[in-house]
Amino acid sequence: MTNDDTYKNHLNMVNQQIQSITRKLRVTSGEFWFLGSFLINFIVGKTIHLTSTDEEVYNYYNDKNNIFNQLFVKKGWFWTTILLVAFYGILLSKNHPKIQNKFQFIQKSVLKYIIATGWWILFTQWCFGLPIMDKIFIYTGGKCTNIHPSKVKPHLVSLLSKSVTDELQDIYESKIISSSVCRSLRGHWVGGHDPSGHVFLLIHSSVYLFFEISQFWPGWSVLISDIKKLSHDIKFGRFTLHHYILKNPSILVIWLIGLWWFMLLMTNIYFHSILEKLVGLLFGYAILGLYLVPRF
Structure with a gap:
């Protein structure tokens, strides 16, 4: 068998596999x-x-x-x-x-x-x-870090009750804000599967x-x-x-x-x-x- 015949046989085998997958x-x-x-x-x-x-x-x-x-x-x-x-x-x-x-x-x-x-x-x-991609990140241990409390607190007001936000004076990380909000606050999205x-x-x-x-x-x-x-x-x-x-x-x-x-x-x-x-x-x-x- 020549090299050309071997090549054609291999090519035919690949084509047959592709046709099987497409079907x-x-x-x-x-x-x-x-x-x-x-x-x-x-x-x-x-x-x-x-x-x-x-x-x-x-x-x-x-x-x-x-x-x-x-x-x-x-x-x-x-x-x-x-x-x-x-x-x-x-x-x-x-x-x-x-x-x-x-x-x-x-x-x-x-x-x-x-x-x-x-x-x-x-x-x-x-x-x-x-969103789903952020849920995956949070559930695998991720969080938004290096954010100043004065920046993150206004975003948390819509997510948490006032009594809870009053206790967040020293927060520098969060697991409840989205990746887009984290970026807007110039925080770092770290720790999980992203x-x-x-x-x-x-x-x-x-x-x-x-x-x-x-x-x-x-x-x-x-x-x-x-x-x-x-x-x-x-x-x-x-x-x-x-x-x-x-x-x-x-x-x-x-x-x-x-x-x-x-x-x-x-x-x-x-x-x-x-x-x-x-x-x-x-x-x-x-x-x-x-x-x-x-x-x-």
């Missing part, structure tokens, strides 16, 4: 590779971190105040909402052939958005008190957008062909970019998911422990239940 999970090959790309991202990010020197690892993207993190990551759900509304607005205005009943389509889309938003809120914002909110948000938003637009995906060949036409028309002053976007609204979502994949890589290189990122990843994957459960 069991009821996903397409495209969905499989998209979802698997986040695990690849994790492995690549960790490899870069372990094999790089400090000078190579620590740069602009290691600064949490970089513009991409502040504008596109922390406000990720805002951009998710804006792009989804724009995407569906364009499809509805064009009477897309795959949308047979506009009212029913809008009803289903709004319901899925409410569920996706609700899960984002529960994990990162509020879950009958602290699931990565960045990893959760980037994966949650990307998976949600991917499955929402995939049913309308025209295919790479169509997009590449249209890009060539766009370049030709712009060259001769006959076409503008907004016309292309109106014709191919998927390109905006692809751009945003691509940016998020890159920012996820930066998070995997610079921030959190392996376990904290994996927990964020698993909670981010939870949105898959909205799309895969109905297939069984």
Whole structure:
């Protein structure tokens, strides 16, 4: 047997395993590779971190105040909402052939958005008190430290009775304020297992957008062909970019998911422990239940 035959046999074995997994999970090959790309991202990010020197690892993207993190990551759900509304607005205005009943389509889309938003809120914002990610941190021994009592007390008034807050004159740490409040008080979130909110948000938003637009995906060949036409028309002053976007609204979502994949890589290189990122990843994957459960 030649080396080429051995290579082909191994490749066929891998393809057979992938096909078996996709059948069991009821996903397409495209969905499989998209979802698997986040695990690849994790492995690549960790490899870069372990094999790089400090000078190579620590740069602009290691600064949490970089513009991409502040504008596109922390406000990720805002951009998710804006792009989804724009995407569906364009499809509805064009009477897309795959949308047979506009009212029913809008009803289903709004319901899925409410569920996706609700899960984002529960994990990162509020879950009958602290959000899920902060509850995990507190329950595993975490707390907010190095906060001055004059700063923390106003936040505790809404959480505790006045008789209790009067006894907090010397408090410098707390287990009942959220991570966002802790940051606003310039405290330190230490001591527990801190699931990565960045990893959760980037994966949650990307998976949600991917499955929402995939049913309308025209295919790479169509997009590449249209890009060539766009370049030709712009060259001769006959076409503008907004016309292309109106014709191919998927390109905006692809751009945003691509940016998020890159920012996820930066998070995997610079921030959190392996376990904290994996927990964020698993909670981010939870949105898959909205799309895969109905297939069984």
